[in-house]
Amino acid sequence: MSNQRPIGVFDSGVGGLTVAREIMRQMPDERIVYFGDTARVPYGSKSRVTIIRFVRQIVRFLETKKVKAIAIACNTASSYALDTIEAEVDLPIIGVVKPGARTAIRTTVNRRIGVIGTDATINSGMYPQYIHSLAPDIEVFGKACPLFCPLVEEGMLHDFVTEEIAHRYLTELKGRDIDTLILGCTHYPLIRSLIGKCMGPGVQLVNPAYETAVSLRDMLREKDLLAAPLPAGSEPHHEFYVSDGAEKFENFANSILPYDIRKTQVVDIEGYSMEKING
Amino acid sequence: MSNQRPIGVFDSGVGGLTVAREIMRQMPDERIVYFGDTARVPYGSKSRVTIIRFVRQIVRFLETKKVKAIAIACNTASSYALDTIEAEVDLPIIGVVKPGARTAIRTTVNRRIGVIGTDATINSGMYPQYIHSLAPDIEVFGKACPLFCPLVEEGMLHDFVTEEIAHRYLTELKGRDIDTLILGCTHYPLIRSLIGKCMGPGVQLVNPAYETAVSLRDMLREKDLLAAPLPAGSEPHHEFYVSDGAEKFENFANSILPYDIRKTQVVDIEGYSMEKING
Structure with a gap:
């Protein structure tokens, strides 16, 4: 498994950017693939069964991006889905709870x-x-x-x-x-x-958000999955995906991230299988 | 086309019940099939493309329920999707706008x-x-x-x-x-x-909500689609469907409808095709 593969981070919307921001701060050599489920936000009022279905689709999507680990940057999704999904995927996975x-x-x-x-x-x-x-x-x-x-x-x-x-x-x-x-x-x-x-x-x-980035770094270090240091002066190339409203997402992201993001891509997340992962 | 077929009414969630309530008041002989998209609520912050995709899925679902007409009981969906959907279906369709x-x-x-x-x-x-x-x-x-x-x-x-x-x-x-x-x-x-x-x-x-029920009645009358009067003492059998959280929906519904609803069913709305209807 290559250490240079990105870390998948997802949330129901923009909130998880506070987690992405901490990961960027604490692990400046790591690449992030972020997904915000803006077409179905908010998760907070929805049921367990529905949240697990949404999370399965998102994990499938992140797998197509060849991530080396996944951070569920959403308390609701961590609460309802982490244990279920952890048992279904081979990747290291961490929630915020x-x-x-x-x-x-x-x-x-x-x-x-x-x-x-x-x-x-x-x-x-x-x-x-x-x-x-x-x-x-x-x-x-x-x-x-x-x-x-x-x-x-x-x-x-x-x-x-x-x-x-x-x-x-x-x-x-x-x-x-x-x-x-x-x-x-x-x-x-x-x-x-x-x-x-x-x-x-x-x-x-x-x-x-802060504690999750700390735990994620410990987990990657333990599994020998930390990225090699980047050459001086270069920066990791993060990618941002949403299920709706790329422009609105970018405006919010640019107000809380330390640098401006561009070219956020819209993903048809419902097209990813809702079946059990590996099952 | 049978006049005894139900009227399809849908909204992003519970709000459209204010329209269903007006239809029940003004047309007490009509049956209603209500769908609330509670898994993806709210629509108000989402984009046109996404709203149209959601509405196509819901119209497909209502067609399987053999509705004779459809009321879009949601301002956002009426604003973004009515004209597009109207051109794609053969049923009479009305929005709130x-x-x-x-x-x-x-x-x-x-x-x-x-x-x-x-x-x-x-x-x-x-x-x-x-x-x-x-x-x-x-x-x-x-x-x-x-x-x-x-x-x-x-x-x-x-x-x-x-x-x-x-x-x-x-x-x-x-x-x-x-x-x-x-x-x-x-x-x-x-x-x-x-x-x-x-x-x-x-x-x-x-x-x-009030005006939409008036217009719907006029439209049904004009197309000779009004239901025949029910026998004295009997009531139409309405059906309620949601994409998530049936119990929470029923609690809200029972606080604003003139009678208690039971057995709200959960529908896997993402399973309905997102392709153009009749296209």
Whole structure:
């Protein structure tokens, strides 16, 4: 297996770019093939069966791009589909849930952790399940925040309406005396300061995007899959694919990535088989 | 063609139920086959090409249900896909845009009309285009209100946050001196009173759901396709299909329909051909 093959990164839309950005920062020699499922975004309100079907199609697509590993840069897809897909593919595959959960376990002192995310991520119970499997004594409190994504996509990052909504969503968690809060949706780091202000200085925020890039690097190193250093002055050639709206995607991407992307390609993702991979 | 065949009604999700409800009210003898594309909701942020592909699949599905006519109960799908699909199918087909636009033309006195809707509906320019084709002297002012749908789906129908957002979205339209406002998204009638309060008593609100049911009845009568009256005491047997999350759909449906629905079935909508219909 060639180490020069790219890493596949995907999300329901643009949110996973916060994960891609961390991978670029931490592993500047790696090439990324990014897929955003913008035709079917958001995943957060959809069912497990549907999410698994979507993820199977995307993994099939990434396999055609000869990726050496896959990062599921979406909390909902990680929650619902990682275990199923992991058993179906031969590639190393990583989600955002487990790295985020592990960091939260290391961070908490009073053994009380909060998790915020989409309806699907919270309903899946993945964060508490995984945390309890490693640290049964920790109490986990989840809260779905369905309006945060649309507010972020409206650009209302520093707005009293977003503060008011945050206040409503987070009051319950504040009453739980947590000392650690997992930002369980890839959009939330973009309103991190507002969430931090609402929770107060006694609560540490955990950003799974950062932790996922760290874990991915460890995994690639362990499997001897890290890319060779690039010649000085050259940069990896990343590729971006979406299932709809390439231009809109590029505008958002260019506002959060450290360099401008061009030529985002549209993929007919429904054309990829929904059958079990390797099965 | 049998008049007893059902009417196909579809939307990206639950919003189109406001149209189904009007059809049930105005034509109590008609059977409805409803499809909500809940696996791919929302349509409002997606592109024309993608919307047309989705609508082709749904029309194929409705054809297997032997419908006698189709109502596109979604402003985005009506804006982007009606003209294309109309040319491809033999069935009578109606969207929500034209009936709503015609009523607005009859309503305005000062010849200044506002339209609110999703990004896609407003960007399509369908409302101004159609209004100008019938009444070139009328000025039309559009405004996208992308947060209204998520706020409605969060149940925040009477909430100062929704009022604040409405105020921001609508201030621009208030400055245009319009006397008529089209509620160009099937979710918006559910916050009608809040929108009305914000616009003031000088602005008439037009609800395309109501107007669409009126036009559909006229169309069926003209083509001699109205169902025969049911025997006293009996009720038509409506059918409901979704592409995901039947239970969640039923909960919402039962909160806005005059009777409880059961046994909503999940359809694999991506399995229906995306090729041109009859082509």
